[in-house]
Amino acid sequence: MKRFVFHTGAELLRLAEKYKMPISEIALNYEQGVSEKTEKEVIAKMKRNLDVMREAVKSGLRLNKKSFSGMSGGNAGKMLKYAGSKSKKITSKALLKAMAYAIACGETNAQMGRIVAFPTAGASGVIPAAVLSVSEELKLSDEKIMKGLFTASAIGLIIAENATLAGAYGGCQAEIGSASAMAAAAITEMRGGTPKQCLDAASLSLKNMLGLTCDPIAGLVEVPCVKRNAMGVTNAFSGSEIALAGIESFVTFDDVVEAMKTTGEMMPSALRETALGGLALTPTGCRIRAKIGLPPIKSAH
Amino acid sequence: MAYSLFDIAGPVMIGPSSSHTAGAVKIGQFARAVFDKTPSKVTFYMHGSFATVSAGHATDKALMAGIMKFKTSDPQIKNALNIAKKLGIAYKFAKTDLGPEFHPNTVKIVLEAPGKKSMEVIGSSIGGGSARIVKINDFDVDIKAIAGKYKYLVISHSNDSAVLTEVLQKITKFDKYYIAGIQSAHIDNHSLTILNLEGRDLSLKQVLELAKVKGVEFVRSLTKLD
Numbered sequence: 001m002k003r004f005v006f007h008t009g010a011e012l013l014r015l016a017e018k019y020k021m022p023i024s025e026i027a028l029n030y031e032q033g034v035s036e037k038t039e040k041e042v043i044a045k046m047k048r049n050l051d052v053m054r055e056a057v058k059s060g061l062r063l064n065k066k067s068f069s070g071m072s073g074g075n076a077g078k079m080l081k082y083a084g085s086k087s088k089k090i091t092s093k094a095l096l097k098a099m100a101y102a103i104a105c106g107e108t109n110a111q112m113g114r115i116v117a118f119p120t121a122g123a124s125g126v127i128p129a130a131v132l133s134v135s136e137e138l139k140l141s142d143e144k145i146m147k148g149l150f151t152a153s154a155i156g157l158i159i160a161e162n163a164t165l166a167g168a169y170g171g172c173q174a175e176i177g178s179a180s181a182m183a184a185a186a187i188t189e190m191r192g193g194t195p196k197q198c199l200d201a202a203s204l205s206l207k208n209m210l211g212l213t214c215d216p217i218a219g220l221v222e223v224p225c226v227k228r229n230a231m232g233v234t235n236a237f238s239g240s241e242i243a244l245a246g247i248e249s250f251v252t253f254d255d256v257v258e259a260m261k262t263t264g265e266m267m268p269s270a271l272r273e274t275a276l277g278g279l280a281l282t283p284t285g286c287r288i289r290a291k292i293g294l295p296p297i298k299s300a301h
Numbered sequence: 302m303a304y305s306l307f308d309i310a311g312p313v314m315i316g317p318s319s320s321h322t323a324g325a326v327k328i329g330q331f332a333r334a335v336f337d338k339t340p341s342k343v344t345f346y347m348h349g350s351f352a353t354v355s356a357g358h359a360t361d362k363a364l365m366a367g368i369m370k371f372k373t374s375d376p377q378i379k380n381a382l383n384i385a386k387k388l389g390i391a392y393k394f395a396k397t398d399l400g401p402e403f404h405p406n407t408v409k410i411v412l413e414a415p416g417k418k419s420m421e422v423i424g425s426s427i428g429g430g431s432a433r434i435v436k437i438n439d440f441d442v443d444i445k446a447i448a449g450k451y452k453y454l455v456i457s458h459s460n461d462s463a464v465l466t467e468v469l470q471k472i473t474k475f476d477k478y479y480i481a482g483i484q485s486a487h488i489d490n491h492s493l494t495i496l497n498l499e500g501r502d503l504s505l506k507q508v509l510e511l512a513k514v515k516g517v518e519f520v521r522s523l524t525k526l527d
């Protein structure tokens with residue numbers, strides 16, 4: 001059987017169009033090639049990820065205690081309650097639920113629960129939130145969700161190969177930004193979008209995250225991380241909607257990834273996971289540092 | 302080497318931080334694997350940000366969990382210190398400064414057990430859940446403990462090239478292995494060699510066979526860091 005290999009968005013799109021396959025199928029085939037596993041084994045492995053994601057969302061929604069630092073915990077349930085309430089809301093129920101799920105995963109992660117680092121632990125809420133909420137809203141099967149997860153992985157793979165997925169190198173644009181692009185492509189395919197529309201959705205979402213700093217208070221993966229997952233999934237929904245409206249990204253996906261890489265390289269290290277800049281450097285940030293016994297930030301100014 | 306989709310979608314792990322939690326579990330697993338026994342006493346010398354932010358990230362629990370061979374996805378990591386107490390493993394955490402040449406997320410682990418030479422392992426968590434082992438006893442090494450990518454064989458042997466040659470010959474007879482890397486460190490007439498293999502997992506029987514080669518003190522196969 002022919003094995004597909006791709007390293008860029010352009011290559012992925014060429015394969016998808018030539019063989020008339022969705023991105024998820026190209027990705028599934030690719031994985032069989034690199035891992036020398038059967039289709040069944042690869043799917044089973046992804047299914048395990050899906051199971052863990054569902055569990056992470058569920059346990060996050062139930063969490064009602066605060067984390068060790070007191071900065072997070074208990075907000076996912078609040079968000080879900082609001083999503084189901086009668087108050088006058090201005091966005092769709094699907095998006096509100098996605099936001100609740102994203103916070104749930106983030107809170108699960110902050111309190112030593114089990115998550116899938118997809119693409120990282122800090123940004124692990126965006127993709128589950130997007131695919132689970134969309135599948136509930138549109139009554140899609142698990143099989144469809146899995147397609148979304150394969151598509152998201154393909155997008156992440158291109159980012160990992162050509163830029164980075166680590167906040168320590170690229171700032172949060174590499175973590176929540178990448179997760180958001182991956183989620184946008186995933187839900188676009190799940191909703192019947194073409195491969196081109198999936199890449200457009202990813203480009204649109206990632207463009208909007210360029211330059212995002214990684215500035216976690218006291219170095220803990222809580223603030224801004226947990227709620228930033230909710231913002232990341234919102235951004236993914238927007239990217240997917242714009243793409244499905246037939247609007248293209250003016251800049252190609254590969255170019256956006258390159259922009260993300262160069263932007264990351266230009267970012268000072270204080271804004272790349274060192275917890276020495278941005279929100280971490282504010283009076284609130286410094287107060288939490290002191291509270292958990294960290295030495296003060298010797299700021300340059 | 303080509304990425305697997307599961308380098309992106311995964312690993313399944315216990316939060317909150319791939320570098321402070323998952324990476325720390327792997328350093329612990331590694332130390333336990335080289336020591337090859339559940340220690341009765343472990344001392345963790347925490348360096349850099351491991352010394353300062355360990356509590357918020359549960360790095361202490363993660364390290365201990367690794368020593369007890371928990372996986373990075375085991376929900377019991379949370380209770381690792383209590384479990385260690387129940388198992389009668391004495392542990393201690395101390396702050397230290399290993400020097401500027403070490404990565405900020407570094408720990409020196411000293412493992413002890415009755416009737417066994419104590420062992421010292423230094424490891425750093427380098428991000429994304431990956432760990433790197435930089436010292437075993439007094440030997441400088443460089444082992445990247447990335448789940449599932451390569452198989453590592455740690456071989457302690459006398460400093461005699463014939464020994465290593467024989468080990469390598471045996472390995473190539475087992476199966477088709479591609480040797481992606483090999484590093485040796487020597488102190489006096491003793492060597493520590495790390496083989497980096499691409500291929501199938503070695504079976505316990507095969508590892509034991511390698512350990513039987515004359516001049517080999519021990520062989521540890523590190524295939525299950527997960």
Ligand code: SF4
Pocket residue numbers: 122123166167171172173175176213214215216221222224225228273
């Ligand atoms: S702020 Fe930093 S630690 Fe938090 S999610 Fe973003 S990249 Fe990860």
